[in-house]
Amino acid sequence: MRRLGANRRGRSARRIHSGISLTSLMDILTCLLFFVLKSFVAGGEATVPPPGLKLPRSTADAAMHSSLVIAIDQEAILVGSERIASVPEAEASDQLLIQPLADRLLAAQQQMDELAKLKKTDQPEARLVTIQGDGEIEFRVLQKVMYTLNQSGFDDISLAVLKKAEEHSS
Amino acid sequence: MTRPRRQRSTRHSINSDLELRPLMNVFIVLIPMLLMSAVFVEIRVIEMSMPQAAEAAVQKPDSSFDPAIVILPDAYLIEVNGAAVQSVARQAPEADGTIPARDAALQLTQALASIAASHPEHKEIRIVAQANTHYQEIIGLMDVARAAGLPQAALEGASGGGS
Numbered sequence: 001m002r003r004l005g006a007n008r009r010g011r012s013a014r015r016i017h018s019g020i021s022l023t024s025l026m027d028i029l030t031c032l033l034f035f036v037l038k039s040f041v042a043g044g045e046a047t048v049p050p051p052g053l054k055l056p057r058s059t060a061d062a063a064m065h066s067s068l069v070i071a072i073d074q075e076a077i078l079v080g081s082e083r084i085a086s087v088p089e090a091e092a093s094d095q096l097l098i099q100p101l102a103d104r105l106l107a108a109q110q111q112m113d114e115l116a117k118l119k120k121t122d123q124p125e126a127r128l129v130t131i132q133g134d135g136e137i138e139f140r141v142l143q144k145v146m147y148t149l150n151q152s153g154f155d156d157i158s159l160a161v162l163k164k165a166e167e168h169s170s
Numbered sequence: 171m172t173r174p175r176r177q178r179s180t181r182h183s184i185n186s187d188l189e190l191r192p193l194m195n196v197f198i199v200l201i202p203m204l205l206m207s208a209v210f211v212e213i214r215v216i217e218m219s220m221p222q223a224a225e226a227a228v229q230k231p232d233s234s235f236d237p238a239i240v241i242l243p244d245a246y247l248i249e250v251n252g253a254a255v256q257s258v259a260r261q262a263p264e265a266d267g268t269i270p271a272r273d274a275a276l277q278l279t280q281a282l283a284s285i286a287a288s289h290p291e292h293k294e295i296r297i298v299a300q301a302n303t304h305y306q307e308i309i310g311l312m313d314v315a316r317a318a319g320l321p322q323a324a325l326e327g328a329s330g331g332g333s
Binding site: 022030032039047056059063134137 | 190198204205213214217219220299300301305306308310
């Protein structure tokens with residue numbers, strides 16, 4: 001009788017431990033986790049344009065670098081997320097130089113110089129700028145922004161675009 | 171009396187599996203969070219370098235070959251050294267917003283490819299835009315020039331000056 005009782009307890013113990021095998025699900029989740037993490041690493045510099053800004057579509061394939069970002073939408077010119085100047089005012093102005101943007105770029109340049117001093121590097125920091133322009137903005141605004149960048153010492157400009165599939169029309 | 175107890179203890183050690191549930195919980199939280207913050211739209215860049223203020227006044231020695239696309243209100247004019255080579259009608263954008271339209275883009279690509287083939291070492295082209303030309307159209311013309319073998323585009327305003 002005692003032996004029979006012991007056998008029953010043993011069976012019940014087996015039943016408790018025979019749960020769902022999670023090993024295969026763990027494999028799937030681990031693969032998924034690595035895939036998602038890899039997509040972060042492979043994406044390089046991840047920047048999101050401000051809401052409402054529709055980047056132009058292009059077949060360009062160069063990867064984005066870490067740089068100062070200037071966003072131009074239909075209403076304002078932003079440096080980072082800070083609103084610097086109004087687009088209608090810039091359009092109406094007779095001057096090519098956008099003064100508030102030039103002032104902000106000067107401040108950014110000083111920050112870069114201070115960082116270079118802290119790093120104790122002799123080489124000056126590269127003056128890289130990425131322009132995230134709305135596809136509908138007019139060339140006169142872009143021209144003024146680029147002129148202001150040039151006058152402020154930012155000569156290397158990248159135009160941010162959304163990648164589209166290359167057409168094989170020929 | 172002692173034998174059954176030993177048997178019980180060995181059964182307990184056999185059934186001690188890895189406890190995966192805490193790790194599962196972490197994964198179940200982590201994966202939706204990463205998926206939500208993942209950027210699926212690829213942002214690329216077109217790199218340009220502007221002449222420095224001192225260099226701007228100096229003309230390049232090799233200015234004998236100077237292709238350009240001039241955006242006119244109703245046409246794209248391809249020029250070489252200031253002389254018009256070909257004119258392509260400027261059409262309305264495609265339904266998906268593509269501009270220049272596919273026919274115009276094809277004609278421009280063929281014309282620019284033949285120009286680029288005559289000077290394979292030359293990679294630059296000027297894009298002369300009107301003040302009210304949309305940015306998307308300029309980017310579209312840069313794509314056309316790149317496809318034709320002229321990847322280094324310089325922008326210029328129709329009234330002069332530019333980058």
